[in-house]
Amino acid sequence: MKKRIAILPGDGIGPEVCDAATKVLTEISRLYKHEFEFTYGDLGGVAIDSSGTPLPEETLSICKQSDAVLLGAVGGPKWDTLPGDKRPEKGLLGLRKELDLFANLRPVTIYDALAEASPLKDEIIQGVDLVIVRELTGGLYFGEPRERRGVGEEEVAVDTLVYSRKEIERIVRKGFEFAEVRGGALTSVDKANVLESSRLWREVVEEVAKEFPEISYSHMLVDNAAMQLIRNPKQFDVIVTENMFGDILSDEASMITGSLGMLPSASLSQDGPGLFEPIHGSAPDIAGKGIANPLATLSSVVMMLTYAFQMTDEAQALSEAINDVLENGYRTADLTQDEKTALSTVEMTEKVIDAL
Amino acid sequence: MKKRIAILPGDGIGPEVCDAATKVLTEISRLYKHEFEFTYGDLGGVAIDSSGTPLPEETLSICKQSDAVLLGAVGGPKWDTLPGDKRPEKGLLGLRKELDLFANLRPVTIYDALAEASPLKDEIIQGVDLVIVRELTGGLYFGEPRERRGVGEEEVAVDTLVYSRKEIERIVRKGFEFAEVRGGALTSVDKANVLESSRLWREVVEEVAKEFPEISYSHMLVDNAAMQLIRNPKQFDVIVTENMFGDILSDEASMITGSLGMLPSASLSQDGPGLFEPIHGSAPDIAGKGIANPLATLSSVVMMLTYAFQMTDEAQALSEAINDVLENGYRTADLTQDEKTALSTVEMTEKVIDAL
Ligand SMILES: CC(C)[C@H](C(=O)O)[C@@H](O)C(=O)O
Ligand SMILES: CC(C)[C@H](C(=O)O)[C@@H](O)C(=O)O
Numbered sequence: 001m002k003k004r005i006a007i008l009p010g011d012g013i014g015p016e017v018c019d020a021a022t023k024v025l026t027e028i029s030r031l032y033k034h035e036f037e038f039t040y041g042d043l044g045g046v047a048i049d050s051s052g053t054p055l056p057e058e059t060l061s062i063c064k065q066s067d068a069v070l071l072g073a074v075g076g077p078k079w080d081t082l083p084g085d086k087r088p089e090k091g092l093l094g095l096r097k098e099l100d101l102f103a104n105l106r107p108v109t110i111y112d113a114l115a116e117a118s119p120l121k122d123e124i125i126q127g128v129d130l131v132i133v134r135e136l137t138g139g140l141y142f143g144e145p146r147e148r149r150g151v152g153e154e155e156v157a158v159d160t161l162v163y164s165r166k167e168i169e170r171i172v173r174k175g176f177e178f179a180e181v182r183g184g185a186l187t188s189v190d191k192a193n194v195l196e197s198s199r200l201w202r203e204v205v206e207e208v209a210k211e212f213p214e215i216s217y218s219h220m221l222v223d224n225a226a227m228q229l230i231r232n233p234k235q236f237d238v239i240v241t242e243n244m245f246g247d248i249l250s251d252e253a254s255m256i257t258g259s260l261g262m263l264p265s266a267s268l269s270q271d272g273p274g275l276f277e278p279i280h281g282s283a284p285d286i287a288g289k290g291i292a293n294p295l296a297t298l299s300s301v302v303m304m305l306t307y308a309f310q311m312t313d314e315a316q317a318l319s320e321a322i323n324d325v326l327e328n329g330y331r332t333a334d335l336t337q338d339e340k341t342a343l344s345t346v347e348m349t350e351k352v353i354d355a356l
Numbered sequence: 357m358k359k360r361i362a363i364l365p366g367d368g369i370g371p372e373v374c375d376a377a378t379k380v381l382t383e384i385s386r387l388y389k390h391e392f393e394f395t396y397g398d399l400g401g402v403a404i405d406s407s408g409t410p411l412p413e414e415t416l417s418i419c420k421q422s423d424a425v426l427l428g429a430v431g432g433p434k435w436d437t438l439p440g441d442k443r444p445e446k447g448l449l450g451l452r453k454e455l456d457l458f459a460n461l462r463p464v465t466i467y468d469a470l471a472e473a474s475p476l477k478d479e480i481i482q483g484v485d486l487v488i489v490r491e492l493t494g495g496l497y498f499g500e501p502r503e504r505r506g507v508g509e510e511e512v513a514v515d516t517l518v519y520s521r522k523e524i525e526r527i528v529r530k531g532f533e534f535a536e537v538r539g540g541a542l543t544s545v546d547k548a549n550v551l552e553s554s555r556l557w558r559e560v561v562e563e564v565a566k567e568f569p570e571i572s573y574s575h576m577l578v579d580n581a582a583m584q585l586i587r588n589p590k591q592f593d594v595i596v597t598e599n600m601f602g603d604i605l606s607d608e609a610s611m612i613t614g615s616l617g618m619l620p621s622a623s624l625s626q627d628g629p630g631l632f633e634p635i636h637g638s639a640p641d642i643a644g645k646g647i648a649n650p651l652a653t654l655s656s657v658v659m660m661l662t663y664a665f666q667m668t669d670e671a672q673a674l675s676e677a678i679n680d681v682l683e684n685g686y687r688t689a690d691l692t693q694d695e696k697t698a699l700s701t702v703e704m705t706e707k708v709i710d711a712l
Binding site: 084087089093118119120121124140141143146147148150152153154155156157158159160161162163164165166169191192193194195196197199200201222223224226227229230231232244245247248249250251252254255256258260 | 440443445449474475476477480496497499502503504506508509510511512513514515516517518519520521522525547548549550551552553555556557578579580582583585586587588600601603604605606607608610611612614616
């Protein structure tokens with residue numbers, strides 16, 4: 001098969017981990033007789049520097065003409081003092097909206113070889129395997145009005161949490177679909193005892209549930225979910241929730257593993273190209289040193305192969321290769337105390353390619 | 357001194373833990389020659405049953421005429437199917453607003469004797485001592501409009517996140533004041549890379565900081581805070597944040613201790629009566645069995661003695677008494693695996709009174 005992939009390296013360690021991904025994709029194309037065509041675009045800080053805007057038109061059009069988008073990371077101290085609408089993150093938010101990437105998937109799985117890095121006790125995390133399905137193009141992130149009003153002490157700032165029935169329906173349906181594929185259960189997280197939008201959310205969950213009579217589901221309040229994720233994460237399979245709650249809970253959940261450098265994400269639309277990126281940030285402190293852990297990005301490639309290209313054999317092979325290198329004790333600097341044995345980004349990538 | 361205390365037992369185990377509190381307060385009045393006058397009022401489900409509304413006028417006026425309010429807990433399955441504005445929680449939200457309880461304090465401290473109950477590893481939690489200062493009368497909880505609009509697929513639900521400069525100022529100032537008293541540092545949590553209200557929040561923090569030149573402070577994004585609370589909770593001293601973020605983060609933080617039955621809270625206004633309550637819920641499953649853990653409520657009494665009455669010796673004595681009973685191995689059912697040795701609510705209360 002031939003697939004066009006937009007590569008947006010972005011800032012900090014983004015270019016280094018994207019290099020790892022293109023190398024691995026090239027190896028996969030060789031092994032499985034595919035053709036992957038890479039087109040590069042600027043996003044975030046690097047785009048601000050080159051063209052004065054975090055999401056240039058050209059980048060957007062490259063993405064729209066692709067079958068999938070791979071993103072490294074955006075942001076860094078250099079651009080932190082710019083006004084809100086000129087900041088690197090704005091490029092990412094714009095891309096989510098423009099590509100209608102309403103479904104953000106963040107799987108949390110424990111690698112046995114890394115379990116000891118978790119701040120949680122072993123018996124709490126053994127066997128955790130959950131995925132957070134976060135709504136990504138609505139709610140407080142995009143609602144209008146979002147503005148300042150008035151002056152002096154009476155000045156107010158306003159954000160709007162708004163969801164339509166349609167927006168809730170499509171993300172909740174995704175949640176049920178994933179629960180179905182995984183043979184699992186769905187937990188819908190809201191704050192229905194306080195928010196009007198959460199009460200509509202709950203209503204819609206009840207309706208969509210009728211399409212999935214064989215899937216068991218429940219509602220949980222967001223404050224309780226924040227507790228339960230630490231108390232007993234094994235109770236969860238698929239969690240579906242709105243944008244801001246998903247932002248907070250998925251970062252909380254990522255800590256269960258203790259190794260942020262391992263976690264991938266996918267952001268999907270109904271039928272356009274999806275976006276795949278590691279959940280870690282641009283890590284400006286180690287950028288350019290060649291020591292970044294590429295495995296979160298390579299796991300994002302697994303998600304790309306699965307969700308964008310339906311290449312399940314290829315996805316499985318890459319996923320097993322990642323597992324193998326970990327089982328064989330290979331570690332980047334973030335995964336080990338022992339600096340001397342730590343592999344560079346390039347070395348780790350080669351180990352994965354060997355294991356393929 | 358003479359102090360009037362409004363007692364709102366509420367639902368579930370509320371009456372049992374409030375009984376524990378009044379007994380202990382009575383003992384303190386005897387020992388330290390104070391006069392505590394208790395006036396009882398209905399709130400939550402019990403109020404819905406007796407007078408059709410979760411916050412009766414009479415209850416409100418009892419509270420307003422008191423020097424402090426002690427609340428047990430509200431809510432339960434019996435009232436879960438009522439419409440939003442008739443539910444027990446609405447009584448609590450109404451009381452917060454009517455008494456202008458804008459500052460919610462939730463301390464998280466580790467009792468050495470209970471540390472093993474935490475889902476987090478010992479080295480992560482040893483020495484944790486933080487307090488979350490949550491804004492309690494603004495933001496998404498009360499902003500207008502909050503409504504449904506439109507019909508069918510296009511129906512939307514709206515909530516409004518609004519903060520005025522004045523509202524932010526007073527809670528941020530409380531945050532700095534607590535950091536000052538504790539000799540510590542302040543972390544202000546927001547989502548300034550996305551929310552207009554958070555950008556105003558950050559501006560106000562910068563301004564109020566000038567009044568406290570000797571206090572070190574920093575800003576942290578809420579998603580990062582959700583991670584850091586698990587990764588390394590010791591880094592925090594005082595956390596100040598808006599209402600919804602505070603709801604989520606303080607419940608998450610409560611799990612650090614692993615013993616929800618131990619944690620108190622205080623909700624303070626500028627100069628009216630404060631409200632003191634355990635953070636645990638009404639626990640309908642064990643209500644009426646006489647086995648509820650009264651220690652969170654007794655710790656809330658410690659906060660009442662401290663913040664409402666400035667009775668620091670009395671507060672310290674009660675706090676030490678609670679510590680002593682734990683060090684001596686006394687446990688209620690929620691704190692032990694060994695049912696046979698578990699104390700009842702009344703027995704545990706007597707142990708605390710003995711230790712006083
Ligand atoms: C960078 C920021 C705007 C973004 C978000 O809040 O969505 C990030 O935290 C994420 O989770 O992808
Ligand atoms: C009962 C509910 C409305 C309340 C809140 O969200 O504030 C509770 O979770 C709390 O934290 O006191």
